[in-house]
Amino acid sequence: MLNSILSGDYPRSRPLAILLGLVLIGLAFAPFLFPGSQPLNVAAKICVFVILVASYDLLLGYTGIVSFAHTMFYGIGGYGVAIAMYNFSATWPALGIGIVIALILAILLALLIGLFSLRVRAIFFAMITLAVASAFAILASQLNEITGGEDGRSYRIPEMLRPAFRLFDDPVLGVNINGRILTYYLIFFSALFLFLLALRVVNSPFGRVLQAIRENDFRAEALGYRVVVYRSIANCLSAGMATLAGVLMALWLRYTGPDTTLSFAIMIDILLMVVIGGMGTLYGAVLGAAIFILAQNYLQVLMGQFSGMLESAGIPLLPNLFHADRWLLWLGILFVLSVYFFPVGIVGKLRQLRK
Amino acid sequence: MTAVAGNTASTTLPKVRVDYLPVLLVPILMLVALPLVGSFSTWVTLTVAALAMGMMIFLMASGLTLVFGLMDVLNFGHGVFISFGAYVSLIALGPLAGWVESTNLWLNVGALLACILVAMLVTGALGYAFERVVIRPVYGQHLKQILITMGGMIVAEQMIHVIWGASPIPLRLPEGLRGAIVIGDAAMEKYRVIAVVLGLLVFGVMHLILNRTKLGLLIRAGVENAEMVEALGYRIRRLFVGVFIAGSALAGLGGVLWAFYRQTLTAGMGMEVNVLIFIVIIIGGLGSVGGCFIGAILVALVANYTGFLAPKLALGSSILLMVLILLWRPQGLYPVAKR
Numbered sequence: 001m002l003n004s005i006l007s008g009d010y011p012r013s014r015p016l017a018i019l020l021g022l023v024l025i026g027l028a029f030a031p032f033l034f035p036g037s038q039p040l041n042v043a044a045k046i047c048v049f050v051i052l053v054a055s056y057d058l059l060l061g062y063t064g065i066v067s068f069a070h071t072m073f074y075g076i077g078g079y080g081v082a083i084a085m086y087n088f089s090a091t092w093p094a095l096g097i098g099i100v101i102a103l104i105l106a107i108l109l110a111l112l113i114g115l116f117s118l119r120v121r122a123i124f125f126a127m128i129t130l131a132v133a134s135a136f137a138i139l140a141s142q143l144n145e146i147t148g149g150e151d152g153r154s155y156r157i158p159e160m161l162r163p164a165f166r167l168f169d170d171p172v173l174g175v176n177i178n179g180r181i182l183t184y185y186l187i188f189f190s191a192l193f194l195f196l197l198a199l200r201v202v203n204s205p206f207g208r209v210l211q212a213i214r215e216n217d218f219r220a221e222a223l224g225y226r227v228v229v230y231r232s233i234a235n236c237l238s239a240g241m242a243t244l245a246g247v248l249m250a251l252w253l254r255y256t257g258p259d260t261t262l263s264f265a266i267m268i269d270i271l272l273m274v275v276i277g278g279m280g281t282l283y284g285a286v287l288g289a290a291i292f293i294l295a296q297n298y299l300q301v302l303m304g305q306f307s308g309m310l311e312s313a314g315i316p317l318l319p320n321l322f323h324a325d326r327w328l329l330w331l332g333i334l335f336v337l338s339v340y341f342f343p344v345g346i347v348g349k350l351r352q353l354r355k
Numbered sequence: 356m357t358a359v360a361g362n363t364a365s366t367t368l369p370k371v372r373v374d375y376l377p378v379l380l381v382p383i384l385m386l387v388a389l390p391l392v393g394s395f396s397t398w399v400t401l402t403v404a405a406l407a408m409g410m411m412i413f414l415m416a417s418g419l420t421l422v423f424g425l426m427d428v429l430n431f432g433h434g435v436f437i438s439f440g441a442y443v444s445l446i447a448l449g450p451l452a453g454w455v456e457s458t459n460l461w462l463n464v465g466a467l468l469a470c471i472l473v474a475m476l477v478t479g480a481l482g483y484a485f486e487r488v489v490i491r492p493v494y495g496q497h498l499k500q501i502l503i504t505m506g507g508m509i510v511a512e513q514m515i516h517v518i519w520g521a522s523p524i525p526l527r528l529p530e531g532l533r534g535a536i537v538i539g540d541a542a543m544e545k546y547r548v549i550a551v552v553l554g555l556l557v558f559g560v561m562h563l564i565l566n567r568t569k570l571g572l573l574i575r576a577g578v579e580n581a582e583m584v585e586a587l588g589y590r591i592r593r594l595f596v597g598v599f600i601a602g603s604a605l606a607g608l609g610g611v612l613w614a615f616y617r618q619t620l621t622a623g624m625g626m627e628v629n630v631l632i633f634i635v636i637i638i639g640g641l642g643s644v645g646g647c648f649i650g651a652i653l654v655a656l657v658a659n660y661t662g663f664l665a666p667k668l669a670l671g672s673s674i675l676l677m678v679l680i681l682l683w684r685p686q687g688l689y690p691v692a693k694r
Contacts, residue, residue, distance in 0.1 A: 066501045116678070123429050123497050127633040134630045135674050142667050264626070268509060275502060321517055329513035336506035339499055340492060 005196060007203040011283060016350040020283060023290050027188060031181045032173050038297075044184055046293050047191040048249045053273045054198050054285035055241030061279035062202055063234045064214030068267055069113065069129035072136045073239040075261035076106045077246020079140065079147055082256035085155035086148075092158050099247050103240055110239035114232040137262040152257020161186070161251065187248045194241060199282055201237065210234055211280075268328075269296075272335050278345025287346050292331070299327050377649050377688040384653065388660045396540030401659050407547035409655030410554020411616065413648050415609030416632040416639075417561065418602020424578035424642020424691055426595045428490055431501055432508035433606060433632065434625030435485075436478045439511065440607025441526075441614035441624060442519050443477045444470035448526075455529045463529035467549075467615070474611045475604040482603025486596055508626065515622040524620040532615075550612050557605070558648055565644060574598060578642050578691055634673050638680050640687025649688055653680075 011017040023046075026033065030043035056070050080102025081095065088094040117128040140147050147153065159165060165179035175181070201207055209230050212220040221227045250256050260266075269292065277288020303322050311319040321329070342349055385402060392398045419433045447470045448455065454466040489507040493499040528546055535542040565571035577584045577591050585591045606625075613628065614620055635654050639646025654673050661672040668675075680688065 060498075064498060066498060116681075123501065124637070126431075126501055127429075127637060131630050131634050131674055131677070135671050139667075139671060268505070271502065271505060272509075323517075325521060326513055326517060329510060329517065332506055332509035332513060336489070336503060336510065339502050339506060343499070 007196075007200045009199055009203045009282075013347075013351045013353065015353065016283065016287075016347060019350075020286060023286055030188075031175055031184060035175060037180075040180070040184060042293060042297050044187050044252045045249075046290050047187050048245050048252065049270075049273065049289040049293060050286050051191050051194050051198075051248070052242055052245040053270055053277070053289045054195055054282050055238045055245065056270050057274050057279060057282060057285050058198060058202065058210075058234060058238045058241070060274055061281065061284070062207060062214060063210045063231060064217075065118070065231060065235070066123075066126040067129045067235070067238075068126060069110075069133040069136075070238070070242050070270055071262055071264070071267045072133040073106045073110065073242035074246040074249070074266070075136070075140065075256075075258075076102050076109075077243035077248075078250040078256040078261040079246075080105075080243070081247050081250035082148075082153040082155055083146065085157060086153045090156040090158055095158060099244075102243050102247065106239045106243040107236045110236045111232060114235040115228075118231045118235065119228055133262075133267070134264070137258060137264075140262055141258045148257070150258060152255060152260070154255045157183075157251055157254055183251060187252055190244070190248055194244060195282065195286075198241065202282060206230075206233075214280075272331055275335055275338055275343075276331075276345060278347035278349075279343065281345075281347045284345045284347040291346075295327065295331065300325075303327055303330075374689065377646070381649065381652055381656070384656050384660075388656070391664060392660065394540075396542075397663070399538075399541035400543060401663055402656070403543045403551070404547055405655040405659035406652065407544075407550040407554075407616070407655075408659065409652035410551050410558075411609050411612045412628065412631055412635055412655060413651035414554060414557060414612065415606050415628060416635045416647050416651060417644055418598075418605045419632060420636040420639065420642055420647045421574070421578070421598050421644060422595075422602050423636070425574065425581065425591075425598055426494070428494070428500060429497075430485075430490070430504045431629075432485070432489070432504040432511065433602075434627075434629035435508050435511040436482060436603045436606035437610035437613065437625035437628060438515055438622055439481055439625075440474035440478045440610030441620050442515055442524075442622075443474045443607070444611045444614065445519070445524070445526075445620070446477075447473040455527065458530055463532055464549075466529050467532070467611075471608050471611050474607040478607025478610070479600045479604035482600045482606075483596070485603070486599045490599075512622045512626070519620075519622075521622070526614055526618050526620055528615055528618065546615065550616065553612065557608070561644065631673065634677050636687075638677055638687055640684075640689040640691055642691035643687065643689040646687055646689035 011020055027043055027047060031040060034040070034043070052070070052074060056067075059065050059067050059070075077099075080098040084094045084098025084101075088097075113125075113129060113132055117125045141150050143149070156162070160179055161183040162179040165182070167177040167182060171177075202210070209220065209225050212223070212225070213227055213230055217227050220230075246261060249261070253260060273288035273292045274285065275288075276292065277286070278284030303326070307319045307322040310322060338345060344352070388401075389395070389398050392401060415433075415437055418436075419430060423429050448466070451466045451469055454462040454469075457463065485507060489503055490500070493503050532546045532549060535544045536548065537543075563571075565575060573584060573589055573594055577594060581591050610625065613624065617624065631654060635650040636647055637650075638653065639648070639650035654676060657672050657676050661668050684690065
C-alpha cells in the first residue's frame with residue numbers, strides 16, 4: 001500500500017522520515033494546530049511552494065537543465081484564474097475553463113521554448129528562458145486591459161471558498177470550518193496529490209531516462225533515447241505542474257499581480273529552496289520549501305531584534321548586515337556554501353548520516 | 356572575430372574572407388526604419404540614442420562574451436559588476452561634488468572620468484575576488500556554474516543594500532553634460548554623444564589589442580582552441596584571470612555610463628540589463644567580440660525604433676530579433692569555432 005503510494009521511493013533515513021512526517025502532520029492539521037490567519041497563510045504557502053519546487057526539481061535535479069522561466073508558468077496559472085474569475089464569473093465552470101486554458105498555454109509555450117533551445121546546450125536554454133521570462137513579465141505588466149497591469153487583479157472566488165461560507169453551524173474541535181479552511185484543504189490535498197504524482201513520474205522508467213540524461217546525455221542518446229524528446233516532455237510536465245501551483249496560489253490569495261507571480265525574486269526563492277533542500281530528490285522540495293518559508297516569515301523577526309540589539313550597542317555597519325530585510329543575504333550565503341560543500345542538500349546529508 | 360588577416364611579412368598567406376553581411380544589417384535596419392518613423396529629425400534623435408545605448412550594452416557585454424569564449428564560463432552574476440560600478444562612482448562623486456556642479460566643461464568631463472576610473476579599479480578587483488572565490492572551484496561544470504554565479508549575485512546585490520541602503524539613489528549628470536545639442540530639427544542629448552564616443556574608443560582599443568598584439572592573438576587563439584594554446588606552453592589560466600578582470604572592469608565602466616543615463620541607482624539595475632546582455636551575446640555568437648558589438652547596436656536600434664513605433668513591444672522586439680537571427684544563423688552572427 002505505502003509502496004504504491006510513494007512509488008517505492010522511501011525517505012531512506014530515519015531523521016528524514018521523521019522530519020517529513022512532522023511537515024505532513026503540521027500541514028494536514030494546520031488549521032487546528034495553529035489557529036489564526038498568519039500561520040494558515042504560511043501553511044498554504046508551503047503547500048503551493050512544495051509543488052512549485054518539486055516541479056522545478058524535475059528539471060534541475062532530475063533532468064539537469066536550468067530554466068529561469070519557471071515563474072512564468074507559475075504566473076500563467078495565476079493569471080488564468082484571475083482573468084477567468086474577474087472577467088466572467090466567480091463560478092466553478094469559469095474556474096475550470098481558466099485552468100484548462102492556462103495549462104494549454106503553458107505547455108505550448110514550454111514546448112516552443114524547448115524545441116527552440118533544448119537542442120543546444122544547457123547554458124543556452126538557461127539564457128533563453130531568462131530572456132523569455134523577463135519579456136513575459138513586462139508584457140503582463142503592460143497589457144493593462146487584460147491583466148490589470150502593475151496593480152494586478154483582485155477577484156472573487158466560488159462561493160464555497162469565501163471566508164463567509166460555513167460548512168457546519170457548529171465549530172469542529174473549536175474551529176469554525178469556513179470557506180477559508182475549505183480552500184486550505186483544497187490546496188493541501190491538491191498539493192499532496194500532485195506531489196505523489198511527481199514521485200510516480202520520477203520513479204517510472206521515464207524518470208530513469210531523465211536521470212540518465214542528466215548524468216550523460218551523449219550516452220543516453222547512444223542507448224537509443226531521443227534526448228531532445230525526453231527533455232521537452234520533462235519541460236512540459238514541469239511547466240504544467242508549475243501552472244497548477246500558480247492556480248492554487250491564486251485561489252488562496254484571491255489576487256494575482258506581477259509581484260506575487262512573475263517577479264525574478266520568486267525565481268531566486270525557488271532556486272534557493274531546491275538547492276538547500278537537495279537537488280535530485282523530491283523530498284528535498286518538501287524540506288526546502290518548508291524551511292525557507294518558515295525562515296522567510298519568522299527569521300526576519302529574529303534578525304530584526306538582533307539588529308536592534310546591535311544598534312543599541314552602537315556597533316557600526318553590523319546592524320545593517322542583520323537588518324530584517326537582509327535575510328536573503330544569509331540565505332544566499334547558505335546557498336553558495338551548499339552548492340560547494342553539500343550539493344546533495346539537506347536530504348542528501350540526512351541520508352548520508354545513516355552510512 | 357573574422358577579420359584576422361595578418362599584417363606581418365607573411366603576405367603570401369591567403370586572407371580570411373571577411374564576413375560583411377552582419378555588418379550590413381546595421382545600415383539596412385536604419386534605412387528601413389527611416390520611412391517608418393516618418394520625420395527625419397526624429398529618426399536622427401532615435402538613432403543617436405540607440406547608438407549610445409548600444410555602446411553601453413556592448414561595454415557591459417564584451418567581457419562576458421570573452422570570458423565565455425575563453426574558458427566556457429558563463430557568469431550569471433555579471434550584472435553585479437554593473438551595479439557595483441555604478442554605486443562605486445558615488446565614492447568618487449563625494450569629494451568631486453564641486454566639479455559636477457561647475458560650469459567648466461573640462462571639470463565636468465573630469466568628474467565623469469574620475470568616476471569611471473574608480474569604478475573600473477574597484478570592479479576589476481572585485482572581478483579578481485569573484486573569480487577566485489566563486490568561479491574557480493566549478494570549472495567545467497555548467498550546472499554548478501549557473502547556480503553558483505546566481506548565488507554570488509544574490510549575495511553581492513544584498514551587500515549593495517547593506518553598504519548603500521535599499522532605496523534608489525538619484526544621480527545627477529555633471530552640469531555641462533545636461534541638455535541637448537540641436538542641429539536643424541534634430542536634438543541629440545549631449546551625454547548620449549559622449550557615450551557613443553567613449554564606446555567607440557573602447558571598441559577601437561579592444562579591437563587593436565585583440566588583433567594587433569600578441570596578447571590579443573593568444574586570447575583569440577584561446578577562444579578557438581584553449582587546449583592547443585596550453586600545449587604550446589602558454590598558461591591559459593592566467594590569461595583567463597586577466598580577461599575576467601578586464602571584463603569586470605568594462606562592466607563597471609558600462610555601469611557608470613548606464614547609471615548616469617538612467618540617473619538613478621538601484622541594486623537590481625545590473626540584473627535588469629543582464630537580460631539584454633544575454634540576448635546580445637547570443638545574437639553575436641557566444642565568444643565573439645565583433646558579433647557582440649554588432650549585436651548590441653542591432654538590439655538597441657530595434658528597441659528604440661519599436662519603442663517609438665509600438666511602445667508595448669519594446670522588450671519583446673529584442674527577443675523577436677534574437678529568434679529571427681538564430682533562424683538565419685543558429686550559432687549567432689559570428690559563430691566561434693567548436694562552440
